[in-house]
Amino acid sequence: MKNAHWSNWSGGVTCAPQRVAMPASEAEIAQLVREATQSGQRIRMVGSGHSFTPLCATDGLLLSLDRLQGLVSTSAPAGQATVWAGTKLHALGGPLWDHGLALANMGDIDRQSLAGAIGAGTHGTGPTLGNLSTQVVGLRLVTAAGEAVDCSPTAAPALFKAAQLSMGALGVITQVTLRLLPAYHLHERTWVASFAECLAELDAHIQANRHFEFFWLPQNDLCAMKALNPVELTPAEQDALPLIKEPRANDQPQGRLARYVRAERIDRSYRIFPSERTVKFNETEFAVPAASGPECLHEIRRLMRTRYPEVAWPLEYRTLAADNLWLSPAYGRETVTISVHQAAELPYQPFFADVEAIFRNHGGRPHWGKIHTHTSPDLAALYPQWAAFQAVRRQMDPSGRFLNEHLRALFGA
Ligand SMILES: Cc1cc2nc3c(=O)[nH]c(=O)nc-3n(C[C@H](O)[C@H](O)[C@H](O)COP(=O)(O)OP(=O)(O)OC[C@H]3O[C@@H](n4cnc5c(N)ncnc54)[C@H](O)[C@@H]3O)c2cc1C
Known part of the structure; x- marks a missing residue:
């Protein structure tokens, strides 16, 4: 066959x-x-x-796990829900909302499955918020021996720590228990600034907003800025969602940026976070120490303006809180993530390789789901708990049932 x-x-x-x-x-x-x-x-x-x-x-x-989707159980008082691992994020927001709950943060899109999103360390932006894996408080997985095991900070804690972000190397995750927030609305502001203005006000924007990110647009050297913050709404306002607001003078960012304010809207959090990505691309992304973010950005901008002026795709700049997950790119350090893109039909190798060289100089850790050339020796040097993860992996899957060529190169297995 x-x-x-x-x-x-x-x-x-x-x-x-x-x-x-x-x-x-x-x-x-x-x-x-x-x-x-x-x-x-x-x-x-x-x-x-x-x-x-x-x-x-x-x-x-x-x-x-496309046929294993939906809520298993919820507890609004505990702020938790157990969810089938195959659940698509776009099918999770509404049911959680009906139970008065919501994810603390989301990435740019909501097409991922829950297990896939935590499997590769999917994240959004916000200096006080970790990636989606940090919101996991319990996991159930089927091991290589075909047995279901539960793990959490109290039950099999070492397995839990490793499994929270494990690229499907420890077993098949079947259920995920998430720590959630009470359902909330978000106020989104988007505007455009020059590169110099964006950089001059970057720290202030990161500190002033729960979620702040920007896209640098290489073709015109402008930055598309986005800030999201929780907002309380009256029942009448909730009935009128989504609220599209014309900017008022006192809502606008102060100073020179004011003239660039473009759009505002308010809606349920899970409707505000995701965007649509209709045009296919390839992407590389690294997590660098937060303090290195601006310098790293300057170097990539210089590279793109001198050697790759034809690349039209934007660069994305986001923040992430430090965490303690063994394979998290934000392990132990406040983080900035920077990603660059290239159209799916165009070659990306020389461009991404040159960008990766810059990230390497800044101690960047690759996003597991985005293109990179790191292998085991590079990664062992970047992750203090690398050996601890490998020990759990070998114990859970001694014959390498869950490995492919890519994972073998990553893990040195
Ligand atoms: C348009 C686009 C936008 C994106 N935006 C963001 C973003 O904003 N932020 C960000 O961080 N990333 C982003 N990504 C990357 C994406 O979030 C990650 O690659 C994520 O892993 C994809 O989820 P998925 O369900 O497609 O997982 P897959 O790619 O299908 O799988 C990811 C990993 O999870 C494992 N896995 C899947 N199911 C299970 C299971 N049941 N048990 C155990 N392991 C399992 C897989 O084996 C694999 O190792 C984006 C990608 C695209 C294409």
């Missing part, structure tokens, strides 16, 4: 799995894992296939 064909979102990663399975229960997952183990087949899991790196690629069994 001819193998299936699989491709990721950008089309940059393809593979031909022997089998693609969409189990509808945890028992079915355990059975599939046992069968694969008996027949010596390797296993990879896929969420929405939005990673740009070959994390999901396999010629063995490709497992999708």
